[in-house]
Amino acid sequence: MKNNLAPLEPKADKATVRRHNLSLVLRAVHDAGESTRAGIATHVGLTRAAVSSLVEQLLEYGFVSEWGKTSSGQAGRPGTVLKVSRSGPAGLGVEINIDYVTVCVVDLAGTDRVRLVEHFDNRGVQPSEVLARAARLAARAIGSAAEQDLVPAGVHVALPGLVAGGTVRQAPNLGWQRVAVEGLFAQALLALRPAHRPLPVSSDNEANTAALAELWYGAGTEGVRSFLYLTGEIGIGGALVLGGELLRGAHGFAGEIGHMVVDPDGPLCRCGARGCLEQYAGQAALLRAAGIDADAGVQGVTELERRARRGDPAALSAIGRAGRQLGVVVSGAVNLFDPDAVMLGGVYRELMDWLAPAVDRELALRVVSGLWSEDGKRLRASSSLGDAARGAAGVIVREVLADPAAYAEREQG
Amino acid sequence: MKNNLAPLEPKADKATVRRHNLSLVLRAVHDAGESTRAGIATHVGLTRAAVSSLVEQLLEYGFVSEWGKTSSGQAGRPGTVLKVSRSGPAGLGVEINIDYVTVCVVDLAGTDRVRLVEHFDNRGVQPSEVLARAARLAARAIGSAAEQDLVPAGVHVALPGLVAGGTVRQAPNLGWQRVAVEGLFAQALLALRPAHRPLPVSSDNEANTAALAELWYGAGTEGVRSFLYLTGEIGIGGALVLGGELLRGAHGFAGEIGHMVVDPDGPLCRCGARGCLEQYAGQAALLRAAGIDADAGVQGVTELERRARRGDPAALSAIGRAGRQLGVVVSGAVNLFDPDAVMLGGVYRELMDWLAPAVDRELALRVVSGLWSEDGKRLRASSSLGDAARGAAGVIVREVLADPAAYAEREQG
DNA sequence: GGGCTTTGTTTATTTGCGGCACAAAGTCAG
DNA sequence: CTGACTTTGTGCCGCAAATAAACAAAGCCC
Numbered sequence: 104m105k106n107n108l109a110p111l112e113p114k115a116d117k118a119t120v121r122r123h124n125l126s127l128v129l130r131a132v133h134d135a136g137e138s139t140r141a142g143i144a145t146h147v148g149l150t151r152a153a154v155s156s157l158v159e160q161l162l163e164y165g166f167v168s169e170w171g172k173t174s175s176g177q178a179g180r181p182g183t184v185l186k187v188s189r190s191g192p193a194g195l196g197v198e199i200n201i202d203y204v205t206v207c208v209v210d211l212a213g214t215d216r217v218r219l220v221e222h223f224d225n226r227g228v229q230p231s232e233v234l235a236r237a238a239r240l241a242a243r244a245i246g247s248a249a250e251q252d253l254v255p256a257g258v259h260v261a262l263p264g265l266v267a268g269g270t271v272r273q274a275p276n277l278g279w280q281r282v283a284v285e286g287l288f289a290q291a292l293l294a295l296r297p298a299h300r301p302l303p304v305s306s307d308n309e310a311n312t313a314a315l316a317e318l319w320y321g322a323g324t325e326g327v328r329s330f331l332y333l334t335g336e337i338g339i340g341g342a343l344v345l346g347g348e349l350l351r352g353a354h355g356f357a358g359e360i361g362h363m364v365v366d367p368d369g370p371l372c373r374c375g376a377r378g379c380l381e382q383y384a385g386q387a388a389l390l391r392a393a394g395i396d397a398d399a400g401v402q403g404v405t406e407l408e409r410r411a412r413r414g415d416p417a418a419l420s421a422i423g424r425a426g427r428q429l430g431v432v433v434s435g436a437v438n439l440f441d442p443d444a445v446m447l448g449g450v451y452r453e454l455m456d457w458l459a460p461a462v463d464r465e466l467a468l469r470v471v472s473g474l475w476s477e478d479g480k481r482l483r484a485s486s487s488l489g490d491a492a493r494g495a496a497g498v499i500v501r502e503v504l505a506d507p508a509a510y511a512e513r514e515q516g
Numbered sequence: 517m518k519n520n521l522a523p524l525e526p527k528a529d530k531a532t533v534r535r536h537n538l539s540l541v542l543r544a545v546h547d548a549g550e551s552t553r554a555g556i557a558t559h560v561g562l563t564r565a566a567v568s569s570l571v572e573q574l575l576e577y578g579f580v581s582e583w584g585k586t587s588s589g590q591a592g593r594p595g596t597v598l599k600v601s602r603s604g605p606a607g608l609g610v611e612i613n614i615d616y617v618t619v620c621v622v623d624l625a626g627t628d629r630v631r632l633v634e635h636f637d638n639r640g641v642q643p644s645e646v647l648a649r650a651a652r653l654a655a656r657a658i659g660s661a662a663e664q665d666l667v668p669a670g671v672h673v674a675l676p677g678l679v680a681g682g683t684v685r686q687a688p689n690l691g692w693q694r695v696a697v698e699g700l701f702a703q704a705l706l707a708l709r710p711a712h713r714p715l716p717v718s719s720d721n722e723a724n725t726a727a728l729a730e731l732w733y734g735a736g737t738e739g740v741r742s743f744l745y746l747t748g749e750i751g752i753g754g755a756l757v758l759g760g761e762l763l764r765g766a767h768g769f770a771g772e773i774g775h776m777v778v779d780p781d782g783p784l785c786r787c788g789a790r791g792c793l794e795q796y797a798g799q800a801a802l803l804r805a806a807g808i809d810a811d812a813g814v815q816g817v818t819e820l821e822r823r824a825r826r827g828d829p830a831a832l833s834a835i836g837r838a839g840r841q842l843g844v845v846v847s848g849a850v851n852l853f854d855p856d857a858v859m860l861g862g863v864y865r866e867l868m869d870w871l872a873p874a875v876d877r878e879l880a881l882r883v884v885s886g887l888w889s890e891d892g893k894r895l896r897a898s899s900s901l902g903d904a905a906r907g908a909a910g911v912i913v914r915e916v917l918a919d920p921a922a923y924a925e926r927e928q929g
Numbered sequence: 930g931g932g933c934t935t936t937g938t939t940t941a942t943t944t945g946c947g948g949c950a951c952a953a954a955g956t957c958a959g
Numbered sequence: 960c961t962g963a964c965t966t967t968g969t970g971c972c973g974c975a976a977a978t979a980a981a982c983a984a985a986g987c988c989c
Contacts, residue, residue: 108547109760114561115536116946117975123528134521148527179935180985329766347522352854353742356885363848376882435776441765469789472769529977530944592966593954
């Protein structure tokens with residue numbers, strides 16, 4: 104009777120209703136792209152009067168703006184066009200990766216308004232040094248944003264590693280261990296802008312925010328709200344999106360697909376175990392199998408693609424083998440999670456043409472629900488429109504959209 | 517901008533608030549076991565006046581009942597004791613399995629009030645025949661419940677197979693394919709009780725409801741709200757619970773762990789693929805490896821346990837090997853899903869003592885977050901208190917608890 | 930220009946919670 | 960035993976936010 108109590112959600116009252124409907128209307132305006140009070144009212148089921156009142160408040164706070172009248176050839180009085188404001192609150196996303204840092208500012212409508220990239224090999228550099236560098240870039244982005252009347256509501260930092268509770272537990276590719284990123288980044292940013300109010304800082308795994316970018320900004324995946332996202336880089340990152348929500352797991356470490364097992368007695372992995380997927384389908388393994396220098400990095404992958412395109416047998420068989428192993432593991436993940444689609448990102452995107460058939464074959468063979476083969480487009484390359492930085496910025500944007508009242512109170516009160 | 521729109525949730529108004537708070541108070545009473553209006557008020561954050569009004573309504577509908585006064589030695593006026601009603605709405609759970617059918621009625625407090633089991637080999641029998649048999653048992657259970665003033669609010673049917681949208685897509689162990697269980701069961705039940713209002717019928721995978729039973733009624737797992745549940749039977753069933761919610765996947769087929777891959781070139785599985793976990797750690801494989809007749813069923817497992825207890829080397833090595841393979845696959849699932857715990861049910865429960873060390877070793881080696889070894893109790897045998905039928909009944913109970921107003925309206929209006 | 934339609938606002942009404950006061954029913958100190 | 964104190968549960972009033980209905984505004988169409 105007292106077992107495994109679900110924590111009770113907070114009570115509801117008038118204020119809750121208002122907050123909820125405020126967010127509802129804002130998101131309706133967001134999703135419609137262009138709409139009127141009356142349109143929103145019929146869409147969300149509120150009366151026109153209620154929507155009017157809510158929109159008035161959203162206008163006041165600067166979340167939406169009016170854009171003249173609808174001049175459609177329809178009968179009746181034309182409505183006032185509502186759009187999500189192109190100025191005001193925005194999201195700031197930071198991606199810290201092996202050899203670059205990307206910072207971007209996304210407005211409420213979801214468009215990328217500022218983007219700064221700095222190439223620099225972060226391996227072996229002191230974390231605080233890297234974070235300070237990222238903070239400088241972020242500060243510049245905030246400046247550019249201000250020129251467009253955009254004010255970041257928060258920063259979300261994405262990193263390649265296990266991150267939870269504001270700290271990087273480990274990031275093997277960066278060589279980091281137990282780094283309090285949120286604190287360090289906030290500190291560095293505050294030092295650069297001492298006059299300003301500190302920006303709320305949050306952090307996440309890079310694969311997670313990349314998956315969210317795919318969800319929110321990806322092209323050609325309309326209606327896909329549950330998918331497994333894989334990104335082949337130095338390591339293999341993964342993330343799970345279920346019903347439009349990121350699956351973070353009990354401690355925030357979900358999605359680590361790179362160390363699922365292909366062969367329990369396979370080659371030793373740097374994680375200490377044997378036969379991890381990374382040793383078969385990771386970038387280094389892929390290049391090595393094709394007879395290319397495994398440390399060649401991005402150039403190596405382009406070279407591999409070139410050879411595959413030429414029909415080089417060694418390249419094709421290397422990709423095919425990796426694809427099969429990838430398919431074996433991914434089919435397991437699909438059996439566990441039953442997603443709508445599997446998206447391949449990172450280096451897999453370039454190799455998709457040769458990789459996909461092998462992966463798909465294993466999926467069709469091994470996915471037990473028998474649903475895999477029924478329609479063809481369930482294995483896809485990830486869209487180029489979403490990257491980890493944009494997803495990170497999107498996290499902030501979604502927070503504002505989910506509770507505009509909270510943001511407004513924070514700013515005003 | 518118009519990408520992957522999340523469906524907007526319904527608007528909120530006064531009625532929504534009332535429904536929400538009604539459920540909140542009811543669940544608070546449920547969780548506390550015994551409480552007073554004032555206690556609930558401070559716990560959920562509402563005023564005593566509001567709670568009074570809500571409780572009055574819950575009393576009227578029969579969800580809670582008063583049980584005299586608190587006679588604690590505390591100063592102040594004693595409060596009226598509130599408990600979840602032991603009569604009124606209840607949950608009816610039906611588990612249809614290979615060689616038995618279990619039906620049980622669970623009251624709002626979560627106690628098992630009626631339980632009927634019928635042993636019968638359902639393999640190869642016409643689905644409609646099996647469902648009719650189950651419906652007869654269910655009708656008897658409804659009768660017994662009525663004698664205790666319990667009225668089922670709905671039936672939830674659990675089956676060993678892929679079930680979604682009210683139909684069993686396939687249940688290899690029963691030999692079923694595309695059976696519309698909900699419709700057939702509802703029809704059979706209605707035929708037995710023509711005078712009564714038809715009971716809402718829903719259905720689910722048996723592993724899913726077993727996992728929910730573990731969540732709601734299991735012992736010794738307080739605070740564990742995210743776990744991977746495995747049940748070794750003829751096949752290997754699995755389910756994922758995340759933050760107290762069952763993870764069903766995009767089509768309802770999540771949790772199929774039995775066909776994750778141990779060795780891509782391993783023995784052929786009846787699913788058509790090679791090297792599935794089931795071929796290594798399934799009941800048949802386990803018995804065969806230990807030199808016991810694989811068709812011996814439950815007796816075979818008891819025999820295996822006896823031999824293991826005696827120290828029979830063949831038995832121990834068979835279990836150890838299966839444990840290792842199980843551990844390999846489960847570690848992959850843990851990396852992907854990052855649960856709090858892994859629960860082993862079914863035949864694994866009896867073999868836990870010899871199985872667990874091997875499984876745990878692989879987990880400690882392969883779980884990449886490095887969290888596995890930090891505390892010891894993350895691999896557990898599932899509790900004996902929860903079975904699939906009870907979990908199924910619990911699903912109905914939770915529905916009522918989640919929206920008592922809806923239930924009351926359905927009954928009254 | 931008058932009828933029709935649609936939009937957005939205004940006004941009155943409803944409803945559910947918060948705040949406060951108060952009666953009820955106990956404990957505790959002397 | 961009695962009065963001070965504490966805690967519980969319940970009226971009563973006010974407020975906020977949504978609904979309902981009426982109305983003015985601003986276009987189409989004949």
